[in-house]
Amino acid sequence: MNNTLKKITGYRLFLPLVCLALVLLVNVIKTPNFFAISIQNGVFYGYIVDVINRASELVILAVGMTLVVAASGGTDISVGAVSAVAGAVAIFIIGGGEASTDFYHAPYILGFFAALLAGTLCGAWNGFLVAKMKIQPMVATLILFTAGRGIAQLITGGNILYMRVDSFKQLGGFIQGVPLPTPVFVAIFVVLITLFILKKTALGLYIQTVGINAKAARLVGLNSVLIQFLTYTFCGICAGIAGMIITSRVYSIDANNAGLNMELDAILAVALGGNSLGGGKFSLIGSVIGAITIQALTTTLYAMKVSADQLPVYKAIVVIIIVSLQSPELKRMLRNAKLQLQNGQQGKKVA
Amino acid sequence: MRNLKKVAALMLTVAMTVSLVACGGGSTNTAKTTDATTETTETTEEAATTETTDTSSEKIIVGFSQVGAESDWRTANTESMKSTFTEANGYELIFxxxxxxxxxxxxxxxxxIQQDVDYIVIAPVTETGxxxxxxxxxxxxxxxxxxxxxxxxxxxxxxxxxxGSNFLQEGxxxxxxxxxxxxxxxxxxxxINIVTLQGTIGSSAQIGRTDGFEEKMAAYPKWKMLERQTGEFTQSKGQEVMESFLKSYDDIDVVIAENDNMAFGAIDAIEAAGKTCGPDGDITIVSFDAVAAAFDAMIAGKMNVSVECNPLHGPRVAEIIQKLQAGETVDKLQYVDEGVFxxxxxxxxxxTRAY
Known part of the structure; x- marks a missing residue:
């Protein structure tokens, strides 16, 4: 009995799952209808659907971020800006650069791949700076963090460009006849593909090895520069996909606001997933759970009718609790306290 | 020898990094230099014209420092200044x-100040400093x-x-x-059940519009403000918050969106939930700003009203300058006229709209 409990609590994803459950549990007490799911307009409708729908972009960004963190022990703070660039490129191409248009000026698929290409290029640039030029990840990605929105502004001419075509809204909304929002499927697809690559090839192992000690990895024959470069490029692709979902949701690109502050949420998702931001061993699913936890928290606070000016405080408190729950130092303190308690009891018995 | 190689490599790295950083900021740098050149040409032109104008005609020289080109609203604001302070109207504008x-x-x-202009007009980026x-x-x-x-x-x-705009009056x-x-x-x-999508908390537009609405709605005891939540002035947040409102309350009659973008998001959320909005729909949408896209939404019958936030400051500024020229004193706070559409x-x- 005790052994199985230990096995469960020792399981890597145990704490992230507990945190997610805690956040959701609050709703059972405060807003019982949180878990109600009905069908409206032929699609599923409810808070839970909102959570997994709105978490999709964050899940995708967190997947890319996890690999970057694991391989380089640093974070890519440019993902929010890169997704704005990707969205701007896509809408500029298929919208012909017009402020508002209701037909495709170029095939959708062209815009989609141009957005992915833009994301890839931005990621490759970050990867080049970090892996090849050995610049600190935060400094290297700071370049696109600041310049990225400028580039996106340059593409859009500083205006919000609208793309009012129904089929453009499908990626961020619903496909006719499918009861779940499309972003959910995109997120699942990205996670599955990444897991497949990591498990079926040795890449996952290589990334961990490079993250633990890049020099040692090179000495055993791994091309650590290439591996770090690849993770940043992949992170850029993820940002591109997220950018397409973000722009599709609002069928427009607002270079100032698309993906704003999402890099911070993505990093937080990685941390909440129980991953060390120092690199090395990682759990992709942990980050996915972290991302969903963040969105669940936001939606919960909306459902609990927390007023807008107090919202950040509540968020901060919950994040502090979750992060400290997972800190090894707290675990050690708890263990010590337990030991002392046991010692004390033993002492009593002897007496 | 090896050390030399290391030093050379290091220098190369530094050089490349510097050039990379330069690349990153490249676009703004070039923009700045071109600005600087236009400025200097303007300055020289200015100097030349000032000398002549002092003796010949009574041209009023106005220096205008604009935030930048951040939105349609801002562009319309700049255009209004440029079209008001023309040579034909007896002004010389340094933009x-x-x-x-x-x-x-x-x-x-x-x-x-160095060019000794007659009036300085500033659209400030920040409040302090x-x-x-x-x-x-x-x-x-x-x-x-x-x-x-x-x-x-x-x-x-x-x-x-x-x-500027009287956000309280807009409320x-x-x-x-x-x-x-x-x-x-x-x-x-x-x-009447009302929900509000607030702007970014603490911005003057949010404070004025929220307070103005709250103050005046006290006269209508039948109106009930169910909830206020921030949509941060963006379409996607407006949509997300509206989705949540729709699940919390079954009978929302009116949505107040503190800018048009959030109203667009709210409309999408309402339609996704299988409800209708606008003049012929279940939910009344009241919005602020009255940008061009809001007129499209109103023509499409999805939005009821948009309260204007007028960017056409030029004529009012010109009026003030004329008063100051005549030696009159002017009020410290001057509000532009704003309509309800x-x-x-x-x-x-x-x-007929400029923006």
Missing amino acids: DDAQQKQENQIKAVRNF WDTVLQEAKEAGIPVIIVDRMIDVSDDSLFECWV YDAVAWLAEYLDSKGRADED PAETAKDIKP
């Missing part, structure tokens, strides 16, 4: 684009007019007056319109 940076604005104001440079302008005897955002200075006499206007609208629909005696007028008004 400076600060590219969203206060230090550029301070530099521009110092340039204006203006004391020193405005003191310099005051010592040079140049009146300063602030437009759009307010500034926060220790001494009010540092600027002549402020011209009042929204209540007045809603009361009249509900009356015309015969719903004046019904209970209901959906039924949208089709006729849209072609």
